[in-house]
Amino acid sequence: MPWSRSLGALFLVSTLAAAADWPQWLGPTRDGVSPEKVAPWKEAPKVLWRQPVGEGHSSPVVADDKVFVHAKVKDKEQEELLAFDAKSGKPLWHTPYDRDKFTSPFGNGPRATPAVSGGKVYTFGVTGILSCFEAEGGKQVWQEDTLKKFKAKNLTFGVSCSPLIEGDLVLVDGGGKGASIVAFNKDKGDVAWKTGDDPASYASPIAFGQGKERQVVFLTQQGLIGLAPADGTVFWKFPLVDKLSESSTTPVRVGDLLVGSSVTYGSVGLKLESKDGKPGVSEGWKNGALNCYFSTPVAVGKDQLYMVTGNILPPAAVTLRCVDVKTGKELWNKPKVGKYHAALIRTADDKLLMLDDGGTLLLLEPSAKEYKELCRAKVAGDLWAHPALSDGKLYVRDGKELICLQLGQ
DSSP states (O other): OOHHHHHHHHHHHHTTSOTTOBOSTTTTTTSSBOSSOOOOOSSOOEEEEEEEOOSOOOOOEEETTEEEEEEEOTTSSEEEEEEEETTTOOEEEEEEEEOOOOOOTTOSSOOSOOEEETTEEEEEOTTSEEEEEETTTOOEEEEEEHHHHTTOOOOTTOOOOOOEEETTEEEEEEEETTEEEEEEETTTOOEEEEEOOOOOOSOOOEEEOOGGGOEEEEEOSSEEEEEOTTTOOEEEEEEOOOTTSOOOOOOEEETTEEEEEETTTEEEEEEEEEETTEEEEEEEEEETTOOBSSOOOEEETTTEEEEEEOOSSSSOOEEEEEEETTTOOEEEEEEEEESSOEEEEEOTTSOEEEEETTSEEEEEOOOSSSOOEEEEEEOSSSOOSOOEEETTEEEEEOSSEEEEEEOOO
16 A cells, blocks of 8 residues: 555544544544654643542543543442543442453453543443443443353453544444454444454554545454455454453554554564555464563654564563564663553654553654664553553553643643
8 A cells, every 4th residue: 555545544533532632542644643742851740630430441531521430339230431521530430330250360440441422422341341432421322241242252351442533323243153353333232244264462443544444453262354344344363362262452554554463473564555446454474582561652754663572471561662564673771661561652753652551651753773862751550451642641540549731732
């Protein structure tokens, strides 16, 4: 696909949300890239407000001056969607719903991040309950228990796929026979199409391209798969199997390359091609050392990819790696940047915000030669949730609170 088309697709996606919004997993373009600049700080970013929230690793999202958080209700087998005023932190509403009993070694709250579109908020709970709420007031519009509907087994650590809004559809992994991937009508909640038999992974999908080349890409337990968003037609498949069935990293597109990763497989760079008039892929490179666990890589320019990789053997620690996009070769690494996880955001002036799982925020200057740290500050407690950057404010969710930090003017 020509580079000009890639830029056109990026522009198209970015216009779907206001510049200040962070309305879905990994931001407005679903790739960890922000349209905002962040200057180095001399003192720790100012805390504008804090609000207690329930258990969960789901990331906050921001749209139309509201912050939405998906959380477990304390001492109940319930989850709830909460809304706060983005500027003041004032609680606006919360809407709970019942779920089946769920426990796991790494927390019992939602993992998947909500998506906001057309005045509605879509959540995917840890027990597979897909819900649609009105953003204004929190009224529940529709709800579907996907595990029961598609006779699918829950994952060890719970459903984690962040919903993808694509036109009039909301897409998730169903994980059932004949319903590995499912598209729901986003207004009514009925099934538009379903396909495949692969069990679900913990990863979230992406979408890119235009016209006949438009595709959604999922990472299931069996591998990467590209599909037509309108009807689920399968364009291509590529095997990527994690030995622990713990594939959690969102696929990343960098120009004409698609990068997929898991903790035991390593990473692969697939060349995006057109075959017989439809999208296809071929292997460009593979590097078994680039073993991302659940941190999603972020590209800076066309040549550098920044990845947080981990391992399954103690002691737990993750490493930040700068990788050559074209070859998959490591350029340098910085060990021990977190225990299990560190989240990355690329700013509009090509800096990197990194939030480690101990609650330390760093601003980095990307370089193909070495690690360059500009500043750091302890801003929160232990966390796994990805932050949201909106209108000069960073929204951080740790194990107890939603915290709003001032990063810009």
